[in-house]
Amino acid sequence: MGIIVRYITGGPRAVFDPKWKSGCIRSAGWLVGILLVIFVIIILLQAAFTPWGRSLTGAPTLTGRWYGETARPPGQAKPIYVKIEGLIWGADEGGCLRNCDVQGIVRVCIAPSVIQNYTFYGDVSNRSGRNFRIDMRKVEDRAYGWKIYELKGAWLGGDTLRLAGEWITDPPRRDIRIVTDSAGNTVMDPAPEPERRAPVTFALRRGRERDFLAACKDLKPGD
Structure with a gap:
């Protein structure tokens, strides 16, 4: 000009x-x-x-790529891949109260080459980043059968972390009618399936997505 x-x-x-x-x-x-x-x-x-997201000394950070598998329940080793990014460029501006600190993706292998994809936002509870929580959202608009809604994380500042949450039933959508039964009560037909939950824990370490994909491909049916 x-x-x-x-x-x-x-x-x-x-x-x-x-x-x-x-x-x-x-x-x-x-x-x-x-x-x-x-x-x-x-x-x-x-x-x-926010040393959990930015290190000037080369110390490990919570952010990055993680790979692991289920530690609980036993006998069901489902591979998982997590990519964590820090929202540390003004995440609390504008009065942010929830899901202000981290974002990323989660990929869970439930059968050979069958992957559940999620995105997430979450909060880190303290300056060290040793405890955090993420709210997950399905990527695909389809029934997962079982899905994960929330995970709580524990990180001791090194190259391993643990995530704990619950599997929640995610059945296919059905056409439901509102009808009156023989007793004169208004009910849904067919009746909705009761929600079921099962605890799950993942043990992770620093890893690459290609390691996850290889493990998912080699997962044995019925594991």
């Missing part, structure tokens, strides 16, 4: 004036320097207040 104004008011010679060009370069240098200082300050603040 400054070049256009300069050209209109002074013509081509004014644009190529060495003194004016030198001043523009100095101004641009100052602007870049100020932006760099602001960026460094933000990084330092993140490392100070």
Whole structure:
């Protein structure tokens, strides 16, 4: 914009004036320097207040890629892959009260090459990130049979973590009618299936998605 104004008011010679060009370069240098200082300050603040998401010393962080399998119930080793990203660029601005700290994806293998995909947002309960919770949402618009709605995590600051939650029944959608039974009561036909729940715990370590995919492919039917 400054070049256009300069050209209109002074013509081509004014644009190529060495003194004016030198001043523009100095101004641009100052602007870049100020932006760099602001960026460094933000990084330092993140490392100070959310070390679970930003480390300046090379220490492990909660964020990253994790791979593991079910630790409970026994005998049902279902592979899992989790990618955690930190929302640490102003997550609490605008009065955020829930699901303000982390986001990411969860992939759970329930049968050979059959994968449940979820996205999530969650909260970290303290500065160290040792306890956190994530709310999960299904990616596909289909019945999973069994789904996971929420997981609570425990991380001791190293390269392992545990996630605990519940499997919840997720049956296919059915057409339901509202009818009156022989006793004159208003009921649903067919009657809805009762919700069932089962506890589940996952043990994870640092890992790659391709390790998860390989384990899912090799999962034995009926595991």
